[in-house]
Amino acid sequence: MPELPEVETIRRGVAEHAAGRTVAEVEVLHPRAVRRHVPGPRDFEARLVGRSVWSAQRRGKYLWLELGEPADTQSTEFVGTAGGGVPGEALLTHLGMSGQLKVQPEGAPDEKHLRVRFRFTDGGPQLRFVDQRTFGGLSLAELVDVDGVALPTPVAHIAPDPVEKVFDAEAVVARLRSRRTGIKRALLDQSLISGIGNIYADEALWRAKLHWARPTETLTRPAARRLLAAVREVLDEALAAGGTSFDALYVNVNGESGYFDRSLAVYGQAGRPCPRCGALVRRDSFMNRSSYTCPVCQPKPRNAHY
Protein backbone atom coordinates (compact mmCIF):
# COMPACT_ATOMS: atom_id res chain seq x y z
CA MET A 1 0.00 0.00 0.00
CA PRO A 2 0.95 3.54 -0.19
CA GLU A 3 2.68 4.43 3.07
CA LEU A 4 3.37 7.90 4.43
CA PRO A 5 5.77 9.10 1.69
CA GLU A 6 3.48 7.96 -1.09
CA VAL A 7 0.38 9.46 0.55
CA GLU A 8 2.23 12.72 1.21
CA THR A 9 3.31 12.84 -2.43
CA ILE A 10 -0.33 12.43 -3.41
CA ARG A 11 -1.43 15.04 -0.87
CA ARG A 12 0.88 17.63 -2.38
CA GLY A 13 -0.46 16.93 -5.83
CA VAL A 14 -4.06 17.11 -4.71
CA ALA A 15 -3.40 20.34 -2.82
CA GLU A 16 -1.87 21.86 -5.92
CA HIS A 17 -4.61 20.73 -8.29
CA ALA A 18 -7.80 20.70 -6.23
CA ALA A 19 -7.53 23.38 -3.54
CA GLY A 20 -9.67 26.40 -4.29
CA ARG A 21 -11.89 24.54 -6.75
CA THR A 22 -15.60 23.80 -6.39
CA VAL A 23 -17.15 20.40 -6.98
CA ALA A 24 -19.67 20.35 -9.80
CA GLU A 25 -20.46 16.65 -10.10
CA VAL A 26 -19.58 13.39 -8.37
CA GLU A 27 -19.96 9.93 -9.88
CA VAL A 28 -19.62 6.85 -7.69
CA LEU A 29 -18.95 4.01 -10.12
CA HIS A 30 -18.47 1.30 -7.49
CA PRO A 31 -20.49 1.42 -4.25
CA ARG A 32 -17.80 -0.38 -2.26
CA ALA A 33 -15.52 2.64 -2.70
CA VAL A 34 -17.82 4.66 -0.43
CA ARG A 35 -18.91 1.84 1.92
CA ARG A 36 -17.70 3.83 4.92
CA HIS A 37 -20.10 6.58 3.97
CA VAL A 38 -23.09 5.08 5.75
CA PRO A 39 -25.85 7.12 4.05
CA GLY A 40 -24.76 5.58 0.76
CA PRO A 41 -23.40 6.54 -2.66
CA ARG A 42 -26.24 8.83 -3.74
CA ASP A 43 -25.98 10.84 -0.52
CA PHE A 44 -22.21 11.02 -0.96
CA GLU A 45 -22.58 12.42 -4.46
CA ALA A 46 -25.31 14.89 -3.57
CA ARG A 47 -23.63 16.31 -0.49
CA LEU A 48 -20.38 17.07 -2.29
CA VAL A 49 -21.86 19.07 -5.14
CA GLY A 50 -21.29 22.78 -4.62
CA ARG A 51 -18.65 22.28 -1.95
CA SER A 52 -15.31 24.00 -2.34
CA VAL A 53 -12.00 22.36 -1.46
CA TRP A 54 -10.05 24.38 1.07
CA SER A 55 -6.96 22.28 1.60
CA ALA A 56 -5.51 18.79 1.57
CA GLN A 57 -4.40 17.35 4.91
CA ARG A 58 -2.80 14.13 6.01
CA ARG A 59 -2.09 12.07 9.10
CA GLY A 60 -0.24 8.80 8.62
CA LYS A 61 -1.80 7.13 5.60
CA TYR A 62 -5.11 9.03 5.79
CA LEU A 63 -5.66 11.93 3.46
CA TRP A 64 -8.55 14.36 3.55
CA LEU A 65 -9.80 17.46 1.81
CA GLU A 66 -11.23 20.18 4.03
CA LEU A 67 -14.45 21.38 2.50
CA GLY A 68 -16.11 24.76 2.49
CA GLU A 69 -19.76 25.07 3.47
CA PRO A 70 -22.20 24.93 0.56
CA ALA A 71 -22.94 28.65 1.08
CA ASP A 72 -19.26 29.50 0.62
CA THR A 73 -19.36 28.69 -3.03
CA GLN A 74 -20.55 32.24 -3.70
CA SER A 75 -17.30 33.57 -2.34
CA THR A 76 -14.42 33.98 -4.72
CA GLU A 77 -12.06 34.46 -1.81
CA PHE A 78 -9.90 31.45 -1.08
CA VAL A 79 -10.18 30.60 2.57
CA GLY A 80 -7.41 28.70 4.29
CA THR A 81 -7.90 26.08 6.94
CA ALA A 82 -9.73 27.41 9.96
CA GLY A 83 -7.07 27.23 12.66
CA GLY A 84 -9.30 26.84 15.66
CA GLY A 85 -12.85 26.69 16.81
CA VAL A 86 -15.19 26.03 13.96
CA PRO A 87 -15.30 22.33 13.13
CA GLY A 88 -15.82 21.59 9.49
CA GLU A 89 -16.35 18.66 7.23
CA ALA A 90 -13.89 16.73 5.12
CA LEU A 91 -13.75 14.32 2.24
CA LEU A 92 -11.75 11.52 3.80
CA THR A 93 -9.63 9.13 1.75
CA HIS A 94 -7.73 6.00 2.53
CA LEU A 95 -5.91 4.40 -0.37
CA GLY A 96 -5.81 0.93 1.17
CA MET A 97 -3.50 -1.41 -0.73
CA SER A 98 -4.07 -0.26 -4.27
CA GLY A 99 -5.87 3.09 -4.23
CA GLN A 100 -4.82 6.05 -6.36
CA LEU A 101 -5.95 9.65 -6.57
CA LYS A 102 -5.31 11.04 -10.01
CA VAL A 103 -5.80 14.34 -11.74
CA GLN A 104 -6.94 13.64 -15.29
CA PRO A 105 -8.10 15.89 -18.09
CA GLU A 106 -11.70 15.65 -19.24
CA GLY A 107 -11.75 13.05 -21.99
CA ALA A 108 -8.91 10.92 -20.66
CA PRO A 109 -10.11 7.31 -20.97
CA ASP A 110 -11.63 5.81 -17.82
CA GLU A 111 -9.21 3.63 -15.89
CA LYS A 112 -10.23 -0.01 -15.59
CA HIS A 113 -10.68 0.37 -11.84
CA LEU A 114 -12.06 3.89 -11.78
CA ARG A 115 -14.34 4.00 -8.70
CA VAL A 116 -15.21 7.67 -8.15
CA ARG A 117 -14.96 10.70 -10.41
CA PHE A 118 -15.12 14.37 -9.40
CA ARG A 119 -15.76 17.16 -11.88
CA PHE A 120 -15.29 20.81 -10.97
CA THR A 121 -17.18 23.97 -11.85
CA ASP A 122 -14.19 25.39 -13.73
CA GLY A 123 -14.41 22.55 -16.25
CA GLY A 124 -10.73 21.75 -15.64
CA PRO A 125 -9.13 18.38 -14.88
CA GLN A 126 -11.10 15.74 -13.00
CA LEU A 127 -10.08 14.18 -9.71
CA ARG A 128 -10.35 10.39 -9.90
CA PHE A 129 -10.23 7.67 -7.28
CA VAL A 130 -8.93 4.48 -8.87
CA ASP A 131 -8.64 1.30 -6.79
CA GLN A 132 -8.10 -2.23 -8.02
CA ARG A 133 -8.71 -4.13 -4.78
CA THR A 134 -11.22 -1.76 -3.19
CA PHE A 135 -9.62 -1.95 0.23
CA GLY A 136 -9.45 1.82 0.11
CA GLY A 137 -12.35 4.19 0.07
CA LEU A 138 -13.84 7.65 0.47
CA SER A 139 -16.31 9.11 2.94
CA LEU A 140 -17.58 12.40 4.30
CA ALA A 141 -16.60 13.01 7.91
CA GLU A 142 -16.91 15.71 10.54
CA LEU A 143 -13.72 17.27 11.82
CA VAL A 144 -13.06 17.04 15.53
CA ASP A 145 -10.34 18.63 17.63
CA VAL A 146 -7.83 16.11 18.99
CA ASP A 147 -5.04 17.70 21.02
CA GLY A 148 -5.23 20.86 18.97
CA VAL A 149 -5.36 19.14 15.56
CA ALA A 150 -8.55 19.04 13.45
CA LEU A 151 -9.08 15.42 12.39
CA PRO A 152 -11.92 13.60 10.64
CA THR A 153 -13.78 11.45 13.17
CA PRO A 154 -12.51 8.12 11.79
CA VAL A 155 -8.93 9.40 12.15
CA ALA A 156 -9.31 10.50 15.77
CA HIS A 157 -7.73 7.29 17.08
CA ILE A 158 -4.75 7.43 14.70
CA ALA A 159 -1.52 8.47 16.39
CA PRO A 160 0.55 11.39 15.05
CA ASP A 161 3.02 10.41 12.35
CA PRO A 162 6.76 11.08 12.64
CA VAL A 163 6.75 14.13 10.38
CA GLU A 164 4.02 15.99 12.28
CA LYS A 165 4.90 18.88 14.57
CA VAL A 166 2.89 17.30 17.39
CA PHE A 167 4.81 14.01 17.13
CA ASP A 168 6.37 13.33 20.54
CA ALA A 169 9.22 10.86 20.11
CA GLU A 170 9.84 10.41 23.83
CA ALA A 171 6.18 9.60 24.41
CA VAL A 172 6.32 7.00 21.65
CA VAL A 173 9.52 5.53 23.12
CA ALA A 174 7.76 5.12 26.45
CA ARG A 175 4.62 3.57 24.97
CA LEU A 176 6.67 1.31 22.73
CA ARG A 177 8.66 -0.06 25.64
CA SER A 178 5.53 -0.68 27.68
CA ARG A 179 4.09 -2.92 24.98
CA ARG A 180 4.43 -6.68 25.13
CA THR A 181 4.73 -7.62 21.51
CA GLY A 182 7.21 -7.77 18.64
CA ILE A 183 8.83 -4.54 17.54
CA LYS A 184 7.53 -4.70 13.98
CA ARG A 185 3.98 -5.34 15.07
CA ALA A 186 4.27 -2.21 17.20
CA LEU A 187 5.70 -0.16 14.32
CA LEU A 188 2.73 -1.15 12.18
CA ASP A 189 0.22 -0.22 14.88
CA GLN A 190 -1.25 3.05 13.62
CA SER A 191 -2.61 3.94 17.04
CA LEU A 192 0.94 4.00 18.43
CA ILE A 193 2.77 5.67 15.54
CA SER A 194 1.20 6.20 12.13
CA GLY A 195 2.32 6.23 8.53
CA ILE A 196 4.58 3.17 8.62
CA GLY A 197 3.73 0.11 6.56
CA ASN A 198 5.55 -3.07 5.63
CA ILE A 199 8.21 -1.46 3.42
CA TYR A 200 9.37 1.29 5.73
CA ALA A 201 9.08 -0.89 8.84
CA ASP A 202 11.56 -3.33 7.31
CA GLU A 203 13.85 -0.58 6.07
CA ALA A 204 13.88 1.23 9.43
CA LEU A 205 14.53 -2.01 11.34
CA TRP A 206 17.43 -2.75 9.03
CA ARG A 207 18.91 0.72 9.57
CA ALA A 208 18.53 0.33 13.33
CA LYS A 209 19.96 -3.21 13.18
CA LEU A 210 16.94 -4.67 14.94
CA HIS A 211 15.11 -7.90 14.14
CA TRP A 212 11.35 -7.67 13.59
CA ALA A 213 10.61 -10.20 16.34
CA ARG A 214 12.55 -8.33 19.01
CA PRO A 215 10.28 -8.00 22.07
CA THR A 216 9.36 -4.36 22.65
CA GLU A 217 9.88 -4.67 26.39
CA THR A 218 13.56 -5.58 25.88
CA LEU A 219 14.33 -2.45 23.87
CA THR A 220 16.53 -0.04 25.77
CA ARG A 221 15.52 3.59 25.66
CA PRO A 222 18.49 4.48 23.40
CA ALA A 223 17.67 1.59 21.06
CA ALA A 224 14.06 2.76 20.81
CA ARG A 225 15.27 6.28 20.07
CA ARG A 226 17.61 4.99 17.38
CA LEU A 227 14.74 3.08 15.83
CA LEU A 228 12.53 6.18 15.68
CA ALA A 229 15.41 8.17 14.22
CA ALA A 230 15.81 5.48 11.55
CA VAL A 231 12.08 5.65 10.82
CA ARG A 232 12.25 9.39 10.40
CA GLU A 233 15.33 9.13 8.21
CA VAL A 234 13.90 6.53 5.84
CA LEU A 235 10.58 8.39 5.56
CA ASP A 236 12.37 11.66 4.77
CA GLU A 237 14.55 10.04 2.13
CA ALA A 238 11.60 8.27 0.51
CA LEU A 239 9.62 11.51 0.48
CA ALA A 240 12.49 13.31 -1.21
CA ALA A 241 12.47 10.59 -3.89
CA GLY A 242 8.72 10.91 -4.45
CA GLY A 243 7.88 7.63 -2.70
CA THR A 244 8.36 4.00 -3.62
CA SER A 245 6.76 2.39 -6.63
CA PHE A 246 7.48 -1.05 -7.98
CA ASP A 247 4.80 -0.80 -10.62
CA ALA A 248 2.13 1.42 -12.11
CA LEU A 249 -0.08 1.01 -9.04
CA TYR A 250 1.89 3.56 -7.00
CA VAL A 251 2.10 6.86 -8.73
CA ASN A 252 1.52 10.51 -7.96
CA VAL A 253 -1.54 12.43 -9.14
CA ASN A 254 0.11 12.85 -12.54
CA GLY A 255 0.74 9.14 -12.90
CA GLU A 256 4.50 9.45 -12.29
CA SER A 257 6.43 6.89 -10.27
CA GLY A 258 8.63 7.52 -7.26
CA TYR A 259 12.18 6.28 -7.29
CA PHE A 260 12.78 5.12 -3.74
CA ASP A 261 12.56 1.46 -4.76
CA ARG A 262 16.12 1.90 -6.03
CA SER A 263 17.20 2.71 -2.47
CA LEU A 264 15.60 -0.23 -0.68
CA ALA A 265 18.18 -2.12 1.35
CA VAL A 266 16.17 -5.21 2.28
CA TYR A 267 12.50 -4.91 1.34
CA GLY A 268 11.83 -7.27 -1.55
CA GLN A 269 15.56 -8.08 -1.78
CA ALA A 270 15.53 -11.74 -0.68
CA GLY A 271 18.68 -13.52 -1.84
CA ARG A 272 20.49 -10.31 -2.66
CA PRO A 273 23.43 -8.98 -0.64
CA CYS A 274 22.91 -6.71 2.35
CA PRO A 275 24.30 -3.31 1.32
CA ARG A 276 26.09 -3.07 4.66
CA CYS A 277 27.73 -6.46 5.12
CA GLY A 278 27.05 -8.50 1.99
CA ALA A 279 25.18 -11.33 3.70
CA LEU A 280 22.18 -12.54 1.72
CA VAL A 281 18.87 -10.95 2.68
CA ARG A 282 16.31 -13.42 3.98
CA ARG A 283 12.54 -13.38 3.86
CA ASP A 284 10.34 -14.54 6.73
CA SER A 285 6.60 -14.98 6.78
CA PHE A 286 4.96 -13.03 9.55
CA MET A 287 1.41 -11.78 10.11
CA ASN A 288 0.49 -13.39 6.77
CA ARG A 289 2.96 -11.13 5.00
CA SER A 290 6.69 -10.84 4.46
CA SER A 291 9.54 -9.48 6.51
CA TYR A 292 12.98 -8.95 5.04
CA THR A 293 16.11 -8.84 7.17
CA CYS A 294 19.86 -9.20 6.98
CA PRO A 295 20.74 -12.36 8.93
CA VAL A 296 24.03 -10.85 10.13
CA CYS A 297 23.03 -7.25 10.92
CA GLN A 298 19.67 -8.30 12.36
CA PRO A 299 20.14 -11.61 14.14
CA LYS A 300 17.01 -13.28 15.40
CA PRO A 301 16.65 -12.63 19.14
CA ARG A 302 16.63 -15.65 21.45
CA ASN A 303 13.36 -14.49 22.99
CA ALA A 304 11.76 -13.66 19.64
CA HIS A 305 8.21 -12.38 19.90
CA TYR A 306 5.94 -13.43 17.08
Add this chain to the structure above:
DNA sequence: CCGCTGCCCTGCAGGC
Protein backbone atom coordinates in the same frame (compact mmCIF):
# COMPACT_ATOMS: atom_id res chain seq x y z
C1' DC B 1 -7.70 -2.56 28.42
C1' DC B 2 -4.35 -5.41 25.11
C1' DG B 3 -2.71 -8.65 21.57
C1' DC B 4 -3.75 -11.39 17.78
C1' DT B 5 -6.40 -13.93 13.92
C1' DG B 6 -9.19 -13.76 10.01
C1' DC B 7 -11.21 -11.43 6.47
C1' DC B 8 -12.48 -7.82 3.11
C1' DC B 9 -10.98 -7.65 -2.73
C1' DT B 10 -8.55 -8.19 -7.54
C1' DG B 11 -4.71 -9.45 -10.25
C1' DC B 12 -0.42 -11.46 -11.12
C1' DA B 13 3.51 -14.76 -10.96
C1' DG B 14 4.94 -19.31 -10.61
C1' DG B 15 4.29 -24.36 -10.25
C1' DC B 16 2.18 -28.28 -12.24
Add this chain to the structure above:
DNA sequence: TGCCTGCAGGGCAGCG
Protein backbone atom coordinates in the same frame (compact mmCIF):
# COMPACT_ATOMS: atom_id res chain seq x y z
C1' DT C 1 -3.00 -23.27 -22.56
C1' DG C 2 -5.27 -23.65 -18.02
C1' DC C 3 -5.96 -24.32 -13.10
C1' DC C 4 -4.32 -23.70 -8.58
C1' DT C 5 -1.88 -21.54 -4.81
C1' DG C 6 0.35 -17.87 -2.72
C1' DC C 7 1.31 -13.24 -2.49
C1' DA C 8 0.70 -7.92 -2.73
C1' DG C 9 2.68 -1.71 0.06
C1' DG C 10 -3.86 -2.03 5.02
C1' DG C 11 -7.19 -1.89 8.50
C1' DC C 12 -10.88 -3.40 11.09
C1' DA C 13 -14.24 -6.48 13.80
C1' DG C 14 -14.26 -9.69 17.00
C1' DC C 15 -12.16 -13.03 19.74
C1' DG C 16 -9.57 -14.57 24.09
